[in-house]
Amino acid sequence: MEAIVNRSSSTKDRILGAAEVLFAQRGFEGASLRQLTAAAGVNLAAVNYHFGSKDKLVEQVFRRRLDTLNAQRLAALGNARESGNDRLEDVLDAFIRPALKLSHEDSGSLFMRVLARAFAEHDDSLRQFLSENYGHVMRQFTAEFARLLPHLSKEELYWRIDLVTGALTHAMSGFGMIQRKQDVSEGVHLEQTIQHLIRFAVAGLTHP
Amino acid sequence: MEAIVNRSSSTKDRILGAAEVLFAQRGFEGASLRQLTAAAGVNLAAVNYHFGSKDKLVEQVFRRRLDTLNAQRLAALGNARESGNDRLEDVLDAFIRPALKLSHEDSGSLFMRVLARAFAEHDDSLRQFLSENYGHVMRQFTAEFARLLPHLSKEELYWRIDLVTGALTHAMSGFGMIQRKQDVSEGVHLEQTIQHLIRFAVAGLTHP
């Protein structure tokens, strides 16, 4: 396998980059450390030296992206509340925009695939890791939705959030037929996509 | 590993049943033939004898459920068109009801997890198999949606179908927090869930 990452970056970063690509393509079990280290252009033993084990590497792949992603989400939610722009659209924007911006970066879309895989694989230790480290973000947004949709029962609200989450996960990981249009700039396309998802989510959350 | 299936059924059926369970729990690569045959209470070599290979077994696991599921979907769609009940709600009912009925059967919900995994794993041969064998169903429903939502551009329509599909896949595979209520009968719960999903899908597809 050919090296696919920048030779000038550090060994740790090259491993993380190659891991993100291969985990997205072949899954956590499907991507072997031999494929991974070959793609990163490092020695096989480097993963266990720098990360301890393959499982720890998986966690670091998530941490590298999710730490900043969820910090941005909470910051955007805080800004919305402070400035009084805390309609449903604004809360959804705070949730969706950071994720979509990431997925439009160089290899960010691959990470979204990795994240979708983590949903599909009901691996308990991985779910526990995600819940422990980032569960408070989802809880905070859920509380905000409950405040903005007071007429919905708790059960009804969970239903709708669950469906919206599924739609966003599915869309952002690029499963479907949606392709980026050729004749618009990156910034315009990103903004159009965000408005698309927000309008869809609003419709799903607010319908009678 | 303990046997988890009815000892009285045939070897082939016992393998298919155990495969569905283990593929849902551990994924296609994560479930080994040794775990699988042990759970089915059959010899290790039985899989290769009856199915040829592990990949062929995966295909048969899909076939056993999807053949009848998609036949029911097309039949329901045909009935709706004949009887004139072909509003958006009716088309969605034809699509959703057979899947939800399956997911409420004994081990049908496990199959829905398997199906969601197939979405997440971007395995080309598996996607090709599903597209070749069941792509015409999705195409027929898409055409029906296009007829009922003529004001939407093709791009817009695909967007919305994609989001709705993601929501349904996510919900039916039981990823989220949704649990069945204890105090209602099975039939009532099924009907409530169907109406839930249909209303959500209608809102997402028709919003301005």
Next chain:
DNA sequence: CGTATGCTCAAACGATCGTTTGAACGCCTG
């Protein structure tokens, strides 16, 4: 200069993977 320290390397470890093999089994048919 001598020697720690951090890192990389080839090689090997035991375990587990999907698959194949050839003998043994149960059962029906002639």
Next chain:
DNA sequence: CAGGCGTTCAAACGATCGTTTGAGCATACG
């Protein structure tokens, strides 16, 4: 009863997995 056939069985195959090892290398510090 004899023989063919479909099926099951324990055992082994080579390949690949994650991980460990110990030597070798470079750089920094006394």
